[in-house]
Amino acid sequence: MNFVIKILKDFPAYLWSGWGSIASIFLFIALWDMGNQIYGDLVLPSPLETFQTLWLMLQDKEIIGEINTTLYRASVGFGVSLALGSILGLIAGFFVTASMMSRPIVTILVGMPPIAWIVLAMIWFGMGDETVIFTVIVASFPIIFVGALQGTRTLDGDLKEMAVSFKLPWHMKFLDVYFPHIFSYLFPACVSGLGMAWKIVVMAELLATSDGIGATLGVARSQLDTPTALALVVIMIGSLMFVEYIILEPIKREVELWRS
Amino acid sequence: MxxxxxxxxxxxxxxxxxxxxxxxxxxxxxxxxxxxxxxxxxxxxxxxxxxxxxxxxxxxxxxxxSSAFAFQDARLLPWKNVIDNISLGLLANGCKKAEAIKKSQEIAIKFGLEESDFEKFPKDLSGGMRQRVSFARALVVKPSxxxxxxxxxxxxxxxxxxxxxxxxxxxxxxxxxxxxxxxxxxxxxxxxxxxxxxxxxxxxxxxxxxxxxxxxxxxxxxxxxxxxxxxxxxxxxxxxxxxxx
The missing domain is CATH 3.40.50.300 (P-loop containing nucleotide triphosphate hydrolases)
Incomplete structure (x- = not known):
């Protein structure tokens, strides 16, 4: 509980430190506007037009529905990866044989291009939620799995010995000695897994479904509706930035205060 | 005996x-x-x-x-502050949290640590200070x-x-x-x-x-x-x- 309060207390200071990032975003938007002036509205709509379209879209119930569909798929996919990845990663980390055996499998999973998974999933599951969710899982699972595995494999033997010498009961050993270390590996892995899930979900939707942000993006492409396409991109990037910088980063800072 | x-x-x-x-x-x-x-x-x-x-x-x-161990290197938990590190052994013995913290603070003072050090993480301590903490952690449980x-x-x-x-x-x-x-x-x-x-x-x-x-x-x-x-x-x-x- 103290921990949450501390995060909230430090939050304004954290936000205040964001001016640099905001300046750099504005610089990016200025470059974007320059591109618009050079190439014209069809190729690259101006930021103003894009944000106007975005505003109109956010009033539209149908679009909100599409966003929710995508959110649902991404969360289920990511949730399953998170649960499976951390549990299996922990187990694999605690047993040398399991970690040796799992390495090539992880390489296969990571090496296989997501587009290939989408094609296979379309054959296996048809066009729908399952295909998208499956693709999200196979794309973000290995990242989280490797994070948990690395965290468990790199536990400090000296600290384990110390824990034994003080006769720590098993729950203290896990919570005070193992967990903080594993978490310091698992948390960044989750952040990149989440980013991966969010990108893959849109790609899978574009190819395999008729609803969701990805499918809407596909429709915008076929109608050459560049402002809508860009507005959708802004939604995707904006939500990712919100989650990463407003929610996860403050937690990360608080959790990793002990790091040098 | x-x-x-x-x-x-x-x-x-x-x-x-x-x-x-x-x-x-x-x-x-x-x-x-x-x-x-x-x-x-x-x-x-x-x-x-x-x-x-x-x-x-x-x-x-x-x-x-009872027994306790002081190692050659301090072996503190890097994610715990000084007091939480010292109280580790006490908590493992089933001591109440508030009491463990009080005892840890007392022994920390006795071992030449200052109150301003209590909240510090091991990374912010010098080698000698870490060893003091490690000693305090071993002795706070009053091992025989x-x-x-x-x-x-x-x-x-x-x-x-x-x-x-x-x-x-x-x-x-x-x-x-x-x-x-x-x-x-x-x-x-x-x-x-x-x-x-x-x-x-x-x-x-x-x-x-x-x-x-x-x-x-x-x-x-x-x-x-x-x-x-x-x-x-x-x-x-x-x-x-x-x-x-």
């Missing part, structure tokens, strides 16, 4: 014999040092006594009510047996004396028994009732030295005198390879 008794202890890692036929007994209130050159199996012996390694041959009988694995070797002279003074005070009150591993003969002479000389390849005990003067009465002159005497001992010269070849 609380005691630690080691009988006919042998130990090997794979085909390498580390310890051969170790026998000794440590009774309550006594300080026993094991000295020998580095790599002679001292740490292995200590780990066997402290139940951090499984005994393969022979026996280790430990009837002390303390295992020391060369805990002074990385410290400056001042801090070494300070920590030794705390131990000597506890020894003279008969509050604690210590099994002490070191390669520093002077340290051993300052603290011990008995010194066992461990010769390497494989580790075996070759000689025993006893000191009867109470620890709090041993001044520098006594320690230097006894050190000079022990350095003349042939077994010591042979074990530490002091002779110029």
């Amino acid at each position: 609380e005691k630690l008794e080691v009988k006919k202890l042998n130990h090997s890692f794979g085909f390498t014999e580390i310890l051969r036929d170790i026998n000794f007994k440590l009774t309550k209130g006594e300080v026993l040092s094991i000295v020998g050159p580095s790599g002679g199996g001292k740490t292995t012996l200590l780990h066997l006594c402290a139940d951090l390694l499984d005994v393969e041959e022979g026996s280790v009988t430990n009837t002390f009510a 047996l303390l295992f020391l694995d060369e805990p002074f070797s990385a410290l400056d002279i001042g801090l070494k004396k300070e920590l030794q003074a705390i131990l000597i005070e506890m020894i003279s009150k008969k509050e604690i028994s210590i099994l002490f591993i070191t390669h520093d003969l002077m340290e051993a002479i300052r603290l011990s009732d008995e010194i066992l000389l461990l010769k390497a390849d494989p580790g075996h005990i070759v000689k025993k030295f006893s000191y009867s003067l109470a620890q709090n009465e041993r001044d520098d002159k006594y320690v230097y005198g006894e050190s000079a005497k022990i350095l003349q001992d042939e077994e010591i010269i042979d074990t530490f390879e002091l002779e110029l070849k």
Whole structure:
């Protein structure tokens, strides 16, 4: 509980430190506007037009529905990866044989291009939620799995010995000695897994479904509706930035205060 | 009567014999040092006594009510602040959180830490401070047996004396028994009732030295005198390879 309060207390200071990032975003938007002036509205709509379209879209119930569909798929996919990845990663980390055996499998999973998974999933599951969710899982699972595995494999033997010498009961050993270390590996892995899930979900939707942000993006492409396409991109990037910088980063800072 | 008794202890890692036929007994209130050159199996012996390694041959009988371990390096949990690190052993013994924190704060002050250090993480402490915390963590549980694995070797002279003074005070009150591993003969002479000389390849005990003067009465002159005497001992010269070849 103290921990949450501390995060909230430090939050304004954290936000205040964001001016640099905001300046750099504005610089990016200025470059974007320059591109618009050079190439014209069809190729690259101006930021103003894009944000106007975005505003109109956010009033539209149908679009909100599409966003929710995508959110649902991404969360289920990511949730399953998170649960499976951390549990299996922990187990694999605690047993040398399991970690040796799992390495090539992880390489296969990571090496296989997501587009290939989408094609296979379309054959296996048809066009729908399952295909998208499956693709999200196979794309973000290995990242989280490797994070948990690395965290468990790199536990400090000296600290384990110390824990034994003080006769720590098993729950203290896990919570005070193992967990903080594993978490310091698992948390960044989750952040990149989440980013991966969010990108893959849109790609899978574009190819395999008729609803969701990805499918809407596909429709915008076929109608050459560049402002809508860009507005959708802004939604995707904006939500990712919100989650990463407003929610996860403050937690990360608080959790990793002990790091040098 | 609380005691630690080691009988006919042998130990090997794979085909390498580390310890051969170790026998000794440590009774309550006594300080026993094991000295020998580095790599002679001292740490292995200590780990066997402290139940951090499984005994393969022979026996280790430990009837002390409680024990604690101070390592050569501080081994603090990097994600816990000073007080939480010190209270670790207390919490493991089932002590209430508030009480554990209070006791930890008291002992931290006694060990020369300041109140402003309490919230610090180990990364913000100097090496000496970390070792103080590590000592405090071991002693806050009031162990009747303390295992020391060369805990002074990385410290400056001042801090070494300070920590030794705390131990000597506890020894003279008969509050604690210590099994002490070191390669520093002077340290051993300052603290011990008995010194066992461990010769390497494989580790075996070759000689025993006893000191009867109470620890709090041993001044520098006594320690230097006894050190000079022990350095003349042939077994010591042979074990530490002091002779110029």
